[in-house]
Amino acid sequence: MIDWPNVTVASQLASPPRPEELKRSKCVLGLIPVVYYSALLCVGVPVNILTAVVLSRLARRTKKTLYYYLLAVTGSDILTQLFIIFVGFLLETAVFHREVPALLLHSVSAAEFAANHASIWSTVPLTVDRYVALCHPLLHRRISYPERARRVIAAVLTLSVASGVPFFWWSDVWRSSRPPSPLDAALIWTHVVLIYFLPCSIFLVLNSLIIHTLRASHRRQQRDQQQEQAGGGGGGGGHEDTGPQQSAPQQQQRRRRRRLGKTTAMLLAITSAFTVLWAPRTAVVIYHLYVSSVHVDWRVHLAYDLSNMLAMLNTAVNFFLYCFVSRPFRATVRDVLLLPWGPGPRCRRALRRPPAPAHASVSSLCSGKYKRSQRDCAGTDVHPRGQPCRVTV
Numbered sequence: 204m205i206d207w208p209n210v211t212v213a214s215q216l217a218s219p220p221r222p223e224e225l226k227r228s229k230c231v232l233g234l235i236p237v238v239y240y241s242a243l244l245c246v247g248v249p250v251n252i253l254t255a256v257v258l259s260r261l262a263r264r265t266k267k268t269l270y271y272y273l274l275a276v277t278g279s280d281i282l283t284q285l286f287i288i289f290v291g292f293l294l295e296t297a298v299f300h301r302e303v304p305a306l307l308l309h310s311v312s313a314a315e316f317a318a319n320h321a322s323i324w325s326t327v328p329l330t331v332d333r334y335v336a337l338c339h340p341l342l343h344r345r346i347s348y349p350e351r352a353r354r355v356i357a358a359v360l361t362l363s364v365a366s367g368v369p370f371f372w373w374s375d376v377w378r379s380s381r382p383p384s385p386l387d388a389a390l391i392w393t394h395v396v397l398i399y400f401l402p403c404s405i406f407l408v409l410n411s412l413i414i415h416t417l418r419a420s421h422r423r424q425q426r427d428q429q430q431e432q433a434g435g436g437g438g439g440g441g442h443e444d445t446g447p448q449q450s451a452p453q454q455q456q457r458r459r460r461r462r463l464g465k466t467t468a469m470l471l472a473i474t475s476a477f478t479v480l481w482a483p484r485t486a487v488v489i490y491h492l493y494v495s496s497v498h499v500d501w502r503v504h505l506a507y508d509l510s511n512m513l514a515m516l517n518t519a520v521n522f523f524l525y526c527f528v529s530r531p532f533r534a535t536v537r538d539v540l541l542l543p544w545g546p547g548p549r550c551r552r553a554l555r556r557p558p559a560p561a562h563a564s565v566s567s568l569c570s571g572k573y574k575r576s577q578r579d580c581a582g583t584d585v586h587p588r589g590q591p592c593r594v595t596v
Contacts, residue, residue, distance in 0.1 A: 231505045239512055240292045244284060247519030251281045254522045257535045268352040269466060272329035273525070275356040276473070279322035279363075280518040286311070286318045288515055309371045316394070317367025321360055322518065323398050326473060327405055328355050333470045334409045338416050366397060383492050391492050399485045406474040413467055469528040473521060480517040484510035 254277045262270035290311055332352075336343040373394075374387050383391070487510045490503065497503045525532045 231501060232508055236508055236512065237293070240288050240515070243515060243519060244288050244293070247284050247288075248281065250519060250522045251277050251284070253536065253539065254525065255281070256539055257532060260535055260539070261531060262349070266349055268332055268347045268349060269329070271349060271352040271356065272325065272332060273521075275325040275359070276322065276329065276521065279318065279325050279360075280521065282318040283315075283322045283518050284515075286315045288518075291315050292511075308375070309373070312373045312375075313367045313371040315367075316370040316373070317364045320366050320397055321363035323402050323477065324359050324363055325356070326477065327402055328352075328359060330406055330409045330470060330474065333466060334413055337413050337467065369393065382496065388492060391488055395485050395488055399481055403478055406478065410471060410474060413470075417467065465528055465530075469525065472524045472528060476520055476524065477517055480513050480520075484514045486510075 255274060258270050258274040258277060261267075262274060332343075332347060335347070370390060372386060373390055374383075483506070487503065487506045491497050491507065495503050497507050526536065
């Protein structure tokens with residue numbers, strides 16, 4: 204980050220710089236990180252709040268565990284933006300640009316890692332849930348319900364907070380001039396395993412099984428269609444009588460496959476974005492540990508700044524991925540944004556109905572039940588219920 208002078212201790216400004224301060228790498232990007240993180244915070248927090256509102260409505264309306272897990276991911280992203288971007292990058296470095304108490308610095312560091320772990324590990328139950336839904340649908344119907352999803356989310360958040368406690372002793376790579384100690388090496392490897400290698404391994408295995416299952420289902424569907432076409436060609440007129448009964452289940456199965464395909468595409472988009480955006484930071488942290496320090500080499504300093512900027516971008520892209528993949532999410536976003544200024548969804552659906560023609564009679568505007576009643580009493584003056592029929596002229 205930016206090398207701001209320490210304004211709290213005036214004596215240090217008058218004393219000659221120490222040798223390690225002369226070797227300290229400079230921030231090449233200047234004010235670019237401050238502007239970037241400010242813009243990311245101004246865009247990301249409102250977008251994530253909107254995402255949380257939309258997902259809470261969908262979860263309350265559909266009772267699907269998918270939306271509960273996505274809501275947990277969104278809440279963790281908001282905490283990550285507040286602790287890491289706002290407190291860690293902007294307040295400590297750009298606004299205060301001064302020495303802060305060590306206890307406060309380490310406490311904020313533990314909170315940052317806890318929020319980071321929660322943001323990443325909230326995606327793991329989502330991946331497991333999609334895998335069970337696609338590969339074991341009967342088991343998913345038995346074990347997937349909102350109460351269980353809430354318990355799983357609470358367990359993940361609790362473990363995330365517990366996993367952030369050891370990082371109270373994390374040394375700041377921008378301020379520490381000494382080489383990494385064995386404790387630093389242990390914390391760095393724990394960090395990269397928890398935030399990247401272990402979740403990415405789970406994503407890779409489960410997503411591969413999901414894709415394999417979808418491909419096998421698609422091949423089986425094509426084979427069944429070919430067999431039906433072959434049987435229909437030899438069956439003649441008998442196949443035409445059973446066709447309408449077979450089309451309804453096939454259409455329902457096709458809609459189910461399309462719905463599962465969309466949720467799978469959403470899952471693949473989320474995990475792929477995380478894997479791509481967090482890979483540079485993981486590589487730079489390991490390079491800092493074994494090759495060259497961020498405090499000494501300006502190239503590593505630059506790479507570390509850029510990799511952090513890419514990693515934090517992951518907290519603001521999920522909204523756009525949801526809008527691109529999910530039609531119910533887009534419709535609910537439209538309802539939320541138009542609620543203060545426009546009519547409700549029922550009124551909008553009523554307004555979208557085509558108006559009745561001017562020459563339509565009263566009977567044509569009635570429901571089907573009354574239409575049948577009027578047809579039944581067309582030749583008489585008495586309604587089947589004993590009421591006189593209304594004759595339109």
